[in-house]
Amino acid sequence: MQEEVRNAADTSLTAYSSAETLYRRGQFADALALLDRSSLTHTQAPMLNLAAACCLALGRVAEAEAYCHRAIDISPDFIEAHNNLGIALRRSGRFREAETAYRRVLEIRPDQASAHTNLGRILETQGALDAARAAHLRALECDPDEAGAHTNLGACCMQLGRFGEAEAVFRRAASLAPHDAHVHFNLGTALKKLARFDEAQAAYRQALTLRPDHVDARLNLAHLLLGMGQMREGWALFEARHEAGGWFDRPRTGIPMWRGEPLAGKSLIVWTEQGFGDSLQFCRYLPMLKAQGLARLTFVCRSALRELFATIDGVDACITVEDPAAVPSHDFQCLLMSLPHRFGTTLESVPAALPYLRVPRERAHAWRDRLPAGGFKVGLVWAGDPRHHAAHLHAVDRLRSLSAQAYLPILRVPGATFVSLQKGASTQPEIDTLPPALRPVDMMNEVTDFADTAAIIEQLDLVITVDTSVAHLAGALNRPVWILSRYDGCWRWLYEGDDSSPWYPNARLFRQTRPGEWDEVIERVAAALRGALKAQCPRRPSRLAP
Incomplete structure (x- = not known):
């Protein structure tokens, strides 16, 4: 009898070890399949919890929640299962239930830093920023040398407007993780909020030295340089928004992008982007395009602006983004906020011929x-x-x-x-x-x-x-x-x-x-x-x- 128990334990350990190896390699589906094939998974809390982790990695949140509950039923004080349950509930948008799961972890093990961090994050989601800050501080008491915990506290302080505290926390994170580009990016953002622009610029440049493809660092540096009047480099860096999702409605046609080619006798379609204010500010460049000899200039904007933008000198047609089927073929297309870059705008050459809009x-x-x-x-x-x-x-x-x-x-x-x-x-x-x-x-x-x-x-x-x-x-x-x-x-x-x-x-x-x-x-x-x-x-x- 003892040998059968021992063999079952060995089999369970082997299945778990193999699945864990697959999980660490990022082979989540294979790990989950191995666990599902093992009859022992249904009786072993660690195996059920690993299955939950696989499901979370695969985006199968409801299944992850079910696995966590089964693991907790077998082992009520299994903190890893409570933690994964909190993650699953958070991803489902059930924030109060997730908070309960994290608090249960802390009842079992009050000094677990990651649980305090997770609790802080879920409290932030619910808008309880002071309580979230307290949770992040508690996480640092448990593990004062964890760079990620400092970063989380700093992010919370930024939301609270405690920019000086955020700077100090981000500097500590940078000392613990000097090669982490995102840490320097966060520091730059705090320094910008404190209006210490030269220091912010240095932090953003350090982030880009460590990771040249850090899109947010390029965009934030672009905004910083533009605000400091260093427009030529700022506009060039601002083109990084092409790589950032959600910034604008990306043109859906196969028309070549205009990158400064001669426009005489050509047709060009310009797409609005970002907010109403951006469109109103940068539509001033449209007459400058027409002055280059364009045969046809079409502007695509949001419907609330169409009647007003139809008055702009040189615009032959003004159509709305809400009607993409109305977009005709053109020789080139361009995004509105790329025009300052294409025209080489500096602080001294900002086009300010006013008014450039008229009331219909x-x-x-x-x-x-x-x-x-x-x-x-x-x-x-x-x-x-x-x-x-x-x-x-x-x-x-x-x-x-x-x-x-x-x-x-x-x-x-x-x-x-x-x-x-x-x-x-x-x-x-x-x-x-x-x-x-x-x-x-x-x-x-x-x-x-x-x-x-x-x-x-x-x-x-x-x-x-x-x-x-x-x-x-x-x-x-x-x-x-x-x-x-x-x-x-x-x-x-x-x-x-x-x-x-x-x-x-x-x-x-x-x-x-x-x-x-x-x-x-x-x-x-x-x-x-x-x-x-x-x-x-x-x-x-x-x-x-x-």
Whole structure:
């Protein structure tokens, strides 16, 4: 009897060892098949857990969860099975159940660093950032020399806006893993948030020295250089976005990409990319293409911009990305944001012939006389698009956006008529939270696209906005615009220098002096508005100088 037990144990060990070897080689399907063929798998918790690990590697999450539960039924305190169960539940989007699984691991073994790390990550997913930070700190108490744990803590600190702490943590990670390109990339990002641009540049370049194919490092370095005014290298590096998924709708035709070939007598199709603001800023290059002798220039944009972009000089046809079947054959195609690179744009050669957009005649007529007559009219935008579909974009929006009530010091400035330009299902209704006497005129429910918004802006004396597409729209129309820029502002406004913009000479920037501190910015804007209104008396010109 003892020999039979011993033989069964030997057989089990052999099957497990062979499957584990296959797993370590990345042969997950073969390892799982071997485990499934063994009758002992159904009675051995380690074999069931290894089968779960194979399923996780193969993306078969539901099967992994089932294997974990069977392993735990056999061995309730088997922490590896609880950990894999947490992973399976997290991938299924069942975050609270995953948290329970990780906490069960820590009940069994309180000093397991990886469980604290996993708990921290799942808490981050649920938005419990302070609790997540505490979990990451506990992981480091258990294993202070684990570079990955430092990286996880640093990433959490970045979300909390604790950039100084993140820098220190990332530096420690870099000392533990000096050849890890991603560690230097993270350090560069923290330094950029701290506005230490030369140090950030060095960190990004170190990441690229270690791993030249690190796309995120190339893109972040591109943005950094562009913000520092080093545009020639910045635009070249920015072409790395071609390698990053999700940045734009990749053209789906077989048309050759334009890389600077002569255009005389040729046809070219230009595809918009990224957000509305990017399209509004860089459509200025389209007339420059036509000036090279193009026989036909077609622009593909989002439908909300079509009517407005049809007014651009030199554009023969403007079609929408929502109708790809309408794209005709052309000699070349190009992405809109590659044009600054193709034209060799530097800080001194930014094309700033304004306005380069015009309000379509029928829209101007439709909106004429809709605003209150007389007075100094100021358009307001206090928030951007939340963009919940993309975590990194949503994080940026939270940094740039305010509430309507944050604008109360501006709304209390006497002598101005305020007009809302705010769109958004969650942000536009914030007008109702303002005192009735201070609420701006709001006609945005009648606005269908950017041509309507442009028709309103044309009748305003000034636009005050956070960093959104409306800032670019007002700038492209050559209307005076004051832009509230966050501390680590977008590269297009430049990181240092005066408060003007090479892209929009009629724009004025009001920059944060401390991360997250908007009150002081709002007070400066309100004071500037009082000064501007005082300067208008007794006669108000049709344009306000920036």
